Amino acid sequence: MIVGAGFAGYECARTLSRLAKGAAEIVLLNPHDYFLYVPLLPEVAAGILEPRRVAVSLTGTLPGVRLVLGHAHDVDFDARRVSYTDPEDQEGSLSYDRLVLTVGSVNKLLPVPGVAEHAHGFRGMPEALYLRDHITRQIELAGAAEDPAERSARTTFVVVGAGYTGTEVAAHGVLFTDDLARQNTGLRDGPRPRWLLLDVADRLLPGLDERLSRTADRVLRSRGVDVRTRTSVKEATPDGVLLDDGEFLHSRSLIWCVGVRPDPLVDSLGLPTDKGRLCVDKFLGVPGRPEVFACGDAAAVPDLTRPGEVTPMTAQHAQRQGKVAAHNVAASCGQGSPRAYEHRDLGFMVDLGGVQAAANPLHIPLSGPLAGALTRAYHLLAMPDNRIRVAADWLLEAVLPRHGVQLGLLSSWSVPLDTETPEVARLPHDPSETT
DSSP states (O other): OEEOOSHHHHHHHHHHHHHHTTSSOEEEEESSSEEEOGGGHHHHHTTSSOGGGGEEEHHHHOTTEEEEEOEEEEEETTTTEEEEEOTTSOEEEEEOSSEEEOOOEEEOOOOOTTHHHHOBOOSSHHHHHHHHHHHHHHHHHHHHOOOHHHHHHHTEEEEEOOSHHHHHHHHHHHHHHHHHHHHOGGGTTSOOOEEEEEESSSSSSTTSOHHHHHHHHHHHHHTTOEEEESOOEEEEETTEEEETTSOEEEOSEEEEOSOEEEOGGGGGGOOOEETTEEEOOTTSEETTEEEEEEOGGGEEOBOTTSTTOBOOSOHHHHHHHHHHHHHHHHHHTTSSOOOOOOOOOOOOEEEOSTTOEEEOGGGOOEEHHHHHHHHHHHHHHHOSSOHHHHHHHHHHHHHSOOOOOOOOOOOGGGSOTTOSOTTSOOOTTOTTOOO
């Protein structure tokens, strides 16, 4: 049984299916029926890609894998059973012989007053769809507003966290709102939408190569993004954001991209953790539980290339760990021998929208249109499906005006920042709802 269908879980299921060739039952437990290609999520929020382009069907691409829809909430290791809640709030449980925990991560919360109530994260499809509608709605309301102060607040967008996600959201967001404003008669004479990108670090992309940071900083500033480093949020209110330097930003849009934390299920397991991540050995096995494996964001996998450290929470590591976990599960059943996880990163690519990107494939620094082309080519190769549809959307985006409409499918209440399941929109019948 594999719990979670992110990069690690999906790759584990796909590899196990190939290795088993029908000789074993493989069960995949996941809250929804698709694998989300998260790196392209900012393009969904910016109206470039349709949502289904980055949602890869699990049943359609994982032959030999039985999908069970549900959110795991408890594991009984002695009885070897996983308890879950399905999309219709029915309780269920599944037994296993081997268990692979790839439950991923959720939005990281900080004790900042008002943030949980007034900010929205960017971790799952519902949040991206909500943000696309929200941005479009704010531009339209600003175009109809007669009060200049209201118009300014509605066209001010604050992104907190200048890591990989926050930088891409700001880069795509400013292009999106510029297009929407040009199409809006009420905003043709100004003001131009304003984007701010804040981080407590001393530079953008603090976890990546400094050359990527400089490229991203240059591109964002050239588009008018107000990049503020060594800056944090002191308080969030319905009317805006109070910064730690005392400045108050009047805004209706606070986008929280400060990072992620392991899924709360990890804390409930009663197993040793390292900074919230489940402790595993170099073979991705859970000590004392030979039938249990874990990888991806939820696991503290030893980094054999950097002794004493654990691998970072990136898709690059998660995908490769999922493949190794599959081989080790097979080895535990007598097929092959265990493999230790060891991988040196091959570089990173940050999509900055338009034809711009910052990339260092094989640690060769690139920027501009060449980096942009390589970044898109990499994503097409990395996606397990939907490549032609994604490429078609990119082609249409290059030759046609941005299609900016709000569908109104999700409300702010449906995508709270503190949700334990950012991949699923909150519904009125959720048991967590209180009155």
